[in-house]
Amino acid sequence: MSFLFQCAMKDLRRRLADPVSLVLWLGIPLLIGGLMSVFTSGDGPVPKAHVLLVDEDQSLLSGLLANAGGEGRADFLDIERVATEAEGRARMDAGDASAMLVVPKGFGAAFIDGTPTTLRLVKNPSERILPNIVQTAVEMLVEVAFYAQRLLGEPLRQLRGQTADDRPGYPDSAVAAVATSINQRMRQLSRWLNPPAIALQTVNAAPAAPAQTSSFALLFLPGMVFMAVLFISQGMADDVWDEKAQGTLGRAVSLPHDLTLFLGGKLVATSVVMAAVALVAVAVAALVFAVPIGRTPIAFAWCVFTGTAIYCFFQLLQFAGTTRTGANMVSTMVVFPAMMLGGSFFPFEVMPRWMAGAGRWLPNGQAVARLKDLLAGTADPHALAIAALAIAVPAAIAFLLSARLLGGRFAGEA
Amino acid sequence: MIEVQHLRKSYGELVAVDDASFHAEPGAIFGLLGPNGAGKSTTIGCLSGLLKPSSGSVRVLGHDVVRNGVAARRALGIVPQELALYDDLSALENLRFWGAAYGLGGADLKRRAAEVLELVGLADRAREPVKRYSGGMRRRLNFACGVMHRPRVLLLDEPTVGVDPQSRVRLLELVREQAAAGACVLYTTHYMEEAQDLCDRLAIIDHGKVIALGTLQELRDMMGARDLLRLSGTFDPPAAAAALEGVDRVEIVTAEPSLLIVAVEGASRKLPAIFAALAATGAEVRETTLSQPSLESLFIKLTGRELRE
């Protein structure tokens, strides 16, 4: 027992020695929660920001980008296209707009290739609040675009690979097909930027008639929390490769202890990190979205428990590859679809029915769904217990299997 | 204390350790001497539980390492050839973790960590993360982690490689202290002098096989009590060789234009005769070294190769 504790402390110390990744992990739900609060705080009418868009790229993507928040879709944004940057600046100087967004030439191509690209946002210095709201919205859009790029970039690049080498562009039919799917995706993404509308329409509000903001929290927050959980699980599970590379795993094998305890230390350390995330999550839920305090302890416990269980699955995945790169590839191939299906990118409520159905069968999807119930105060103890068991049993098996694999060829010969 | 019987470890086709048998006693240092790739680390790996022997048995303190691993490892301390340290943690944190893992605790753990840090000369840098250490400092800490808990059986895999001469002397002193305190020490090295200076008994291992086993004296006797005489200068090899044939009980090991090595019994008494014979061929001798039968010469005799350093 004491060895387990020593191992956990050791792993936590090592985590603390690398605060950047820790902050990033904790920051994911914080950042997104913070962004959401910007959109939802305040009861009065949301002030509208007038934004000028200069589209130098004139690509399919830049058009979609312009649409994402424009044409009356977002309550707080009002996008107007202007021809040139100079014209935009003149309009801003005249006090005609809060900000101007410049989509540079080559943006669409860079996005697909995953090369760095910059969207330029010019804020009107004479206004104080609205330009900042616009900035936050654009930042969020960029965040979303980053994940979209991760999800869509590869098929798009393959598509490009099919076309003639030196001819930039895509066959028309392919463009049309991709455009349709991107269009759908973007329409979904754009709802993120238009939260009050969907929040009101799609959530089955809790019987206690919670405030609008609370139902908004229920829609998005659980998915965000488990996005962080998945990232953390992946990072903590990868640690066995560090132990192997540093030779410390070899030394650990020569200790007079079962390696299950050594790996158990990582499990405990992971649960502590999960607890930190869960604490942030319930604090955001309670303070920002007015979820009653009484619901938070069990929601907290649920996050820690399921988060730790999800880590166990990722731990086992590490042994799916014979090299670190291979194992990381496998776990990345799992993590993004799991986020997507498990309600971390889009809430189940806006997913196609079949997708939401499939997603709810994933451990993280199940965890998200039950967390929603817990925050809404609609959790059914029976369903919760079954979900807990359904997650815990395979997770325990995954953990024990991992411990066995850790001491075998993984430590010695491979 | 350590009993290795017919140990065999293969990696697919390659047989890294081939039917090795030896035993090491408490209070003494047993050396495993062999060139790169001889199978020293593989043997240590089988002893520490890191590698699973293909066949044969390995026992530590009477416990079978495979069947009763936890008991066998209870008294084990190991200094692996590759570093085994947490880079993000300080020397002190590393020592405390490994010490605690072997059951040290409380004041004893603290005292011992401070003591060991002093012994390996890292006390002044103890709170810095290991990633800021130099290579030699890491080696010293790696050693310290292995002796933290005063193990009764200590496995050392080339612990002095990459350590400066001063620190090396200190580490070797520490190894002797461990043995003097009753530990059973297994020390692998490819440094001949180290093995000669340090070990009470040793096994010479090559291509996974134990080719010689015994105390230093026993191994020297295998050489037939002949000294090795190295002469450098300018020689006419065939003429010099022919001339030396005439001197009683001299065997030519090497004859080159600038180097002559001969094995000879009672060399000091025969030096005048040897010099006289060489002078008659017009040879010029600039430097002469006379060495007692050594492990080096034994290794050359057994394998026909030099044990390079």
Ligand SMILES: Nc1ncnc2c1ncn2[C@@H]1O[C@H](COP(=O)(O)OP(=O)(O)OP(=O)(O)O)[C@@H](O)[C@H]1O
């Ligand atoms: N994981 C492995 N897979 C395949 N072969 C291996 C593996 N580890 C060691 N070997 C081989 O086993 C043989 C013995 O290696 P070992 O590391 O035991 O040598 P050593 O005596 O410790 O050498 P050195 O002085 O260089 O440390 C070598 O031929 C090596 O290539």
Ligand SMILES: [Mg+2]
């Ligand atoms: Mg070795």
